[in-house]
Amino acid sequence: MASLQLTEWNTGVFDCFESTSTCCYGFWCCPCLACSVAGKFGENRCLPLCDICSPAILTSFGIPLFAPPAAIALRSGIRNRYHIKGSMCKDIATSCFCVWCTWCQMHRELKYRKKNPTVVVNMQPPPVMMAPGNQPQFIIQH
Template sequence: MAAVQTAQTPLIDWNTGLLDCFEDVSTCCYGFWCCPCLACTVSGRFGENTCLPLCDIITPAVFSACITMRASMRNRYGIKGSLCKDIATGCFCTWCSWCQMHRELKERKKGFTLRKYKKIYRYNK
């Protein structure tokens, strides 16, 4: 039998580091002063239920939304990491994790917008 090889895209790093708060001061302030609101914003922008992070307050499974969201984001965008790192980050650096995910989504939105305009420009030539 012949072995089937699949082409995988290489994994990439996060756009910013976990502790790179001063790369985007507005996100840092938003996370510091109202982390639950930032978490709901990230959840909504990622396409999940906006109130998903609020379930952590109600249920005894502390930090589950942060860990789940982080793992989902890594898998969707092909970002390096592991579930163990997601758990550690979600448990010990929750606010920084939400800020990093928010910065990631902001950067991806910028990239999408630029690609979109380049396509329009290319077709209008």
């Protein structure tokens, strides 16, 4: 099996000047940006609302939650789908450190991937044809 070539993120976490419209969108309405990222990735648009609601709900039951679950899950999903270098630990650290910047980076990555789709070529060997008279002989022994 051929190994897949891992790539880097198209932009860094703090590369806001790469796409000022994305960062303005994220700064002024991060929940809207997060919901649009989830939708573009093919997930439910309301998924990022878990990042807003779950800490308050869990804290009311005495369970502290500091990591944004939807941001981490989508970041990991984007990394896996597009074969981007990284790890779950880096996804957690990045998402906890600056969740707005994380959503902006994911938005820029999805815009880039839409403009430059990844082409996967499935190379299969040609079918082997056998002549009708040269069928393999099977001997059954009792």
